[in-house]
Amino acid sequence: MRKNDLHPDIYVPVEFEGIIAVSLPMRAVIQQIMEAASSDIPVLVTGETGTGKELVAAAIHNRGKRKNKPYVPVNTGAMAPELIASELFGHEKGAYTGALDARAGLFEQAHGGTIFLDEISTMDDKTQASLLRVLEEKIVRRVGSVKDIHVDVRVIAATNENIDEAVEQKRFREDLYYRLDVFRIHLPPLRARPGAVTLLTDHFVSYFDSIYKKNVRAVPLGTYRCLRRYPWPGNVRELKNVIQRAVLMAKGEELTPDLIPARIREGAGSNSDSQVLPIHLGMTLQAVEKEFIQMTLASTGGNKKEAAAILGISRRALYNKLKRHGLLKEKNHGTKRGLSGKIRGATEGVESKD
Numbered sequence: 001m002r003k004n005d006l007h008p009d010i011y012v013p014v015e016f017e018g019i020i021a022v023s024l025p026m027r028a029v030i031q032q033i034m035e036a037a038s039s040d041i042p043v044l045v046t047g048e049t050g051t052g053k054e055l056v057a058a059a060i061h062n063r064g065k066r067k068n069k070p071y072v073p074v075n076t077g078a079m080a081p082e083l084i085a086s087e088l089f090g091h092e093k094g095a096y097t098g099a100l101d102a103r104a105g106l107f108e109q110a111h112g113g114t115i116f117l118d119e120i121s122t123m124d125d126k127t128q129a130s131l132l133r134v135l136e137e138k139i140v141r142r143v144g145s146v147k148d149i150h151v152d153v154r155v156i157a158a159t160n161e162n163i164d165e166a167v168e169q170k171r172f173r174e175d176l177y178y179r180l181d182v183f184r185i186h187l188p189p190l191r192a193r194p195g196a197v198t199l200l201t202d203h204f205v206s207y208f209d210s211i212y213k214k215n216v217r218a219v220p221l222g223t224y225r226c227l228r229r230y231p232w233p234g235n236v237r238e239l240k241n242v243i244q245r246a247v248l249m250a251k252g253e254e255l256t257p258d259l260i261p262a263r264i265r266e267g268a269g270s271n272s273d274s275q276v277l278p279i280h281l282g283m284t285l286q287a288v289e290k291e292f293i294q295m296t297l298a299s300t301g302g303n304k305k306e307a308a309a310i311l312g313i314s315r316r317a318l319y320n321k322l323k324r325h326g327l328l329k330e331k332n333h334g335t336k337r338g339l340s341g342k343i344r345g346a347t348e349g350v351e352s353k354d
């Protein structure tokens, strides 16, 4: 990630293989990714749409011992049903009308590496049965062939549906489920990740600012506020799209709330729009640090443990900084009263879950 123009030198978001993980639940996810990468067992990644399941699967591969071998993502839900078998397992010449040449399937292509089976809950019965066979016997047979081909492939699967329910309702084979659900990584929805909206916003602003060669340098507090109040059913993907559009449309140095679609702004107080996060070039590092600490506390609803985790410092270090910046009355450690009026203002309306 390039240097962040919004908060120069102040924070380094916890970034792992392109995954920004600032909240405690996401840090736990990073830990699980590292554990999964150090072994070769099947992994099942679950989580709502847009929570980053594809990023996690790729990270496990890229950090594991198969990293220099193929990584093959597969979404059978997006394939024509009559072609799934030939896509996955390959075919011989003339196996069906249109099979002009023999072709290796995705499993063969992934040999030595990893296959990422996305949206597994949409897989039809027939594909489930043949997949089970491959996983059990580690051999594939091309359509129209009698020859068994050995494949050494690590399997990572993902679903945004409740897979346990699909098994209960017999829509998904239980035996296949047990083969896939060996090590499970669940991605929490964005609305359950404290502080994540603020820092992901900064990350995407920097990213799209650089791609579109814009000059966005600040995100007003009012913008953060309406972004934090929205429940993000489409999770990080939805936030990313909203920021992409906002940066693209931005005229000046600020990402003002009017650049955020009305459906997301709805519910945010109208007077909040005038508050601007006062960070700009030319400020001292001390002043920037103070503003940034205030902003982080605002994003955690005043929770100092969470804020310290986001800032990458100990709670003690945060207290010391709060004291130094006059943001904490000495005899009032740990209470909201101890914070300056400014922070109280900033935390107003911040939902506790964010």
Ligand SMILES: Nc1ncnc2c1ncn2[C@@H]1O[C@H](COP(=O)(O)OP(=O)(O)OP(=O)(O)O)[C@@H](O)[C@H]1O
Pocket: 018, 019, 020, 021, 047, 048, 049, 050, 051, 052, 053, 054, 055, 056, 159, 160, 236, 237, 240
């Ligand atoms: N923690 C994160 N940090 C940075 N970018 C993220 C993060 N999580 C998700 N994204 C981005 O959000 C978008 C959606 O992520 P991804 O495609 O992995 O979601 P998904 O869980 O596979 O969703 P679906 O179930 O709809 O397929 C991608 O552009 C991805 O780069």
Ligand SMILES: [Mg+2]
Pocket: 053, 054, 118
């Ligand atoms: Mg996906």
